[in-house]
Amino acid sequence: MTSTRERGAINLDSVIVIAAVAMIAVLILVALNGSDDPPASSGGPPAAPSPPGQRVTTTLTADGALEVTHQIDTDKPINTLQVSVAQLFGPSAAPRIEGIEVTAGNDVLAELTTITDQPQNLELGRSVREVILTYRVIGTLDAEDTTVAGRVLARVPTLRVDYDHEAGPIRRTITAPGQILNVACVASRQSPPRPCGAADSRGWLVEPDTPDRDDALLVQIQLDQTDI
Structure with missing residues (x-):
């Protein structure tokens, strides 16, 4: 037992x-x-919203077109944009905007194929405080303006965007392969171009006053032979 x-x-x-x-x-x-635990929070404060205003970045691409990103930030929500483009160049040298896409985050809110000097409304479908417009401009370079090897003159039209509660500055940054030599603002077909802006770390920065917000730009660029 x-x-x-x-x-x-x-x-x-x-x-x-x-x-x-x-x-x-x-x-x-x-x-x-433990393998499913969410990553630890950084504990930092949330990112501050961008100050109100418009930031326009224009880039000359290898095919001679302009790629434009136009960011708008507001203090109060908006749900409609009104767009137009001033025709400040002669008919034979007028650049054309191919189309506009308006996004907020990952959502496409509006699209417009044809842009003229007549204001057109873009309904966004919801209220937002930050939107980004992207578009291409073609017909910006003219071989007749090239008098020095590798030097080109780009005509940059201004897309005018109006909206409620508009406030803050407009900052226009131009970037290009090669070196931007100078930039001139054009107020009308009758007025002579005048120097504007200054070189910065990205290319050239123009911050127009309110009366000059619709000015087009003439951008003189010295390219390497392989740039465009």
């Missing part, structure tokens, strides 16, 4: 085995749950 001491030893061994198995199970569950 099994003695009381032997039965106690057997029971103790069983308890130890059960405890070990339970501990292993707990460790496995902790490991599995």
